[in-house]
Amino acid sequence: MGGLLASVVLTRLVRGSTRRVTDVCGFAVAGGLSVTAILQFWLGALNGSYWANSGAVALTIAATSLSILGLMSVLGYVGFGLGAATMMLIGNPLSGTATAPEMLPGRSGALGQLLPPGAGGQLLRSTAFFDGHGVTRPVVVLAAWLTLGSVLCLAGGLRARAAGATVEDPADRATA
Template sequence: MFISALLTAFAWPAVHSSVHNVPIAVSGPAPAAAHVTAALEQRLPGAFQVTLLPNAAMDQKEVLDRQVYGAIDVSSGTPQVITASAASPAIAQVLQGVGNALEPSPGGVPTVRDIAALPVHDPRGAGLAAGFLPLVIGGTLTAVLLTNRVRRTDRRIAGAFGFAAAGGLAMTAILQFWLGSLTGDYWANAGVVALSVASTSMTLLGLESVLGVAGLGLGAIVMVLIGNPLAGTASAPEMLPGWSGALGQLLPPGAAGTLLRSTAFFDGHGAARPVAVLFAWLALGAVLSASGLHARRRTPGADPAAPVTTTATA
């Protein structure tokens, strides 16, 4: 049963992924922009949410600010497809294919320009996509280890932050300096990874404090079997089926993936929402841990330092 659930959780989003409601921009004279928009809808119905902009400079700004995944500029006569493979290699490839399929204009065939490319050592973003499962598992195992080895709540919290800091430094060093999957400021990237691990482990510690072992299992299911497959790190949240991509961005794995792309490739643009999500989960874990501790202190004969699953014996 567990293996079937695991297979379903990871295979369902991948099998049913497609491009839908992906935000892009189109710029140029109104008739030409309208023609391109209509051609996009005809070729891939419902695939794009198009924002009309006046020129290519605005296109580039919107892409680098992570407001859109790419753009098609027809203001110069020759269609130009602007992509950002660092935001999503899959969507960049789709945009390139769509651009190549546009009817050649009198100005020439469409050209493609990647203004936020992935590192040359990892041009497909494989390391970044593969690195998030170990990151999620790391946060989960941290919580499991602390609940089994540490009794006091304050020491558990300190341990969670300590493991997160060490894990953030180590995992980011591997991704950035060894595999070459990340660029940007190392310390900012390490902070993102540490925040992700901390939000996961703190949430699980809080759930265990309130619900016992069942809470630990519930948290692991949410993070590993729901959060990781719906994170969209291998493609994009907009490519996941239905509402699942939006849900994934409200969980630590999805928020961390979006935030790490922002710090590594876009100078922090688009970071506000995922930062808020991660800190919300961190705060939830702290509140749950405090609630569990308070409940144990009010229980006659209970050990305030012991996990909620511990019972007094004669």
């Protein structure tokens, strides 16, 4: 949910692809620090290193936000709908975060681990309860989504600039 919120707010308030990417990263760090502080110190739901857990949450928020923001930069509000549906309606149920991905039917748990909610849940579980064992795969998955989102954001900005548009992305053009 934090990733969706950041994408919508930044699309409305911030102009320029590079600034949006930078602001998403700042939002992710702030969100990772605050959410982890609540979960670990107030609710006592997490163990392990506060900093490692904060990094896991921040990376998950950044991967989700940048993926959706990138899709919005290229496809406009259709991209937002596609990204939101993928993350919320497919990624969350198939993440296996509430139980375990192995408990989901067929290969759906494995598919869920390839999306940011599943990879983020696995990464947080690894940092909080298993001293960081098993972090490689979720970090690679989240880094791939982060990179894809960044590339899409920058491509959308370059396309708008090349077209000579005064508006930054297709989402802005739809409302202009």
